Amino acid sequence: MTLSELLKSKRESKGLLLREVAYKVDVDTALISKIEKGDRKPTREQIEKLALALDIEYNKLLTLWLSEKVYEDVQGEDVAIDAIKLALKRIKTEVKN
Amino acid sequence: MTLSELLKSKRESKGLLLREVAYKVDVDTALISKIEKGDRKPTREQIEKLALALDIEYNKLLTLWLSEKVYEDVQGEDVAIDAIKLALKRIKTEVKN
DNA sequence: TTTCAACTTGTCAAAAGTTGTCTAAAACTA
């Protein structure tokens, strides 16, 4: 489940129109449409507002959002997996200290 | 070992001057200095040229470079580890197909 | 100490990327 898929399915299950979500997020309807189609990535602020507007746990949405950034950084690279693992290692050791 | 540390130690072990590396990478000496200090991130093209100039395995350098991008995306986030793991999962399943 | 090459730092303009909106078209519904 991608971020855009989640946002769209949540909006639909709540029976909201793009326009209503757009209002709550304080952007143009067209932008919400693009986000749901994966044409645009929400900003961090928009993630916060989307979580509120759609009753999604903020941390869950944030995690998905960050993971897509990471994914885009490495996708298509031969060394993608190694690169991610290396980053993970670094994060883990850093957290310990 | 960070990217900048690797670049600097490799250059030194080969007894090269910044100016010589800069020539091979086709940029200003100051830029190589900044890269070695971690003030600037090399571009992908520069990574290729640096690998050649310093006899570093390209994939190794690329992996390190990508991993630092990933690291920066998530560092400081509460959900950093979860986000990376999620991205890793996605990459792994994608590669299988 | 002076000198000189090596290295570093600050700043700027250009290039590249991103953001959000507007308009108009397409898709859907009644």
Next chain:
DNA sequence: TAGTTTTAGACAACTTTTGACAAGTTGAAA
């Protein structure tokens, strides 16, 4: 068909990244 929702394209405003230049610091040799 008419009215509403959603989508697409284009654009300006804004931000970030990039690379160079010039001026500064450092350190070693004379």
